[in-house]
Amino acid sequence: DGGITQSPKYLFRKEGQNVTLSCEQNLNHDAMYWYRQDPGQGLRLIYYSQIVNDFQKGDIAEGYSVSREKKESFPLTVTSAQKNPTAFYLCASRRAGNTEAFFGQGTRLTVV
Amino acid sequence: KQEVTQIPAALSVPEGENLVLNCSFTDSAIYNLQWFRQDPGKGLTSLLLIQSSQREQTSGRLNASLDKSSGRSTLYIAASQPGDSATYLCAVKTGNTPLVFGKGTRLSVIA
Numbered sequence: 001d002g003g004i005t006q007s008p009k010y011l012f013r014k015e016g017q018n019v020t021l022s023c024e025q026n027l028n029h030d031a032m033y034w035y036r037q038d039p040g041q042g043l044r045l046i047y048y049s050q051i052v053n054d055f056q057k058g059d060i061a062e063g064y065s066v067s068r069e070k071k072e073s074f075p076l077t078v079t080s081a082q083k084n085p086t087a088f089y090l091c092a093s094r095r096a097g098n099t100e101a102f103f104g105q106g107t108r109l110t111v112v
Numbered sequence: 113k114q115e116v117t118q119i120p121a122a123l124s125v126p127e128g129e130n131l132v133l134n135c136s137f138t139d140s141a142i143y144n145l146q147w148f149r150q151d152p153g154k155g156l157t158s159l160l161l162i163q164s165s166q167r168e169q170t171s172g173r174l175n176a177s178l179d180k181s182s183g184r185s186t187l188y189i190a191a192s193q194p195g196d197s198a199t200y201l202c203a204v205k206t207g208n209t210p211l212v213f214g215k216g217t218r219l220s221v222i223a
Contacts, residue, residue, distance in 0.1 A: 042214060103158075105155040106153075
């Protein structure tokens with residue numbers, strides 16, 4: 001089936017650790033996005049990429065890093081510099097132009 | 113900077129009622145507006161996409177309207193069912209920027 005796959009579904013991080021969240025899509029979409037969702041805050045944009053080997057910071061990029069080496073993959077690394085990483089992370093993608101965006105099922109990250 | 117507001121934040125209705133969810137945005141120069149549904153602990157499911165040139169879109173019991181000039185969209189749900197209980201989010205695309213989201217309306221439909 002075509003779609004966006006995020007893994008893992010749940011992730012636990014110790015203080016000072018870097019962790020990487022996976023996002024893979026087989027929809028042949030050009031653009032990919034990472035959002036963070038906190039209770040009462042709505043979705044906030046972390047990073048996005050509109051083509052391979054290029055990406056831009058969103059509103060809350062500090063403490064995060066990404067790469068876009070392949071069209072179908074857009075991993076997000078939460079670094080130790082991110083002071084409050086506990087949140088629900090959502091990946092999205094869409095074709096070029098004013099097209100519909102689709103989301104993965106999310107990864108819940110908890111700092112222990 | 114585009115800002116999106118959804119009112120009310122929460123809504124509880126009896127089964128069978130027709131209801132309207134509201135979304136407003138500050139910059140009317142949008143390319144499109146998208147409505148999503150989110151169940152607890154899950155990702156977002158796309159419900160309807162309205163392009164800036166369109167006035168409304170329909171899918172089953174859902175109807176979304178768009179008034180660009182006033183910066184408003186409504187999502188109409190007919191004959192609500194308990195299975196409609198979820199959080200509904202609207203998001204707008206302005207220029208070449210990613211979607212900007214409202215905080216959502218949490219809907220409870222009581223049997």
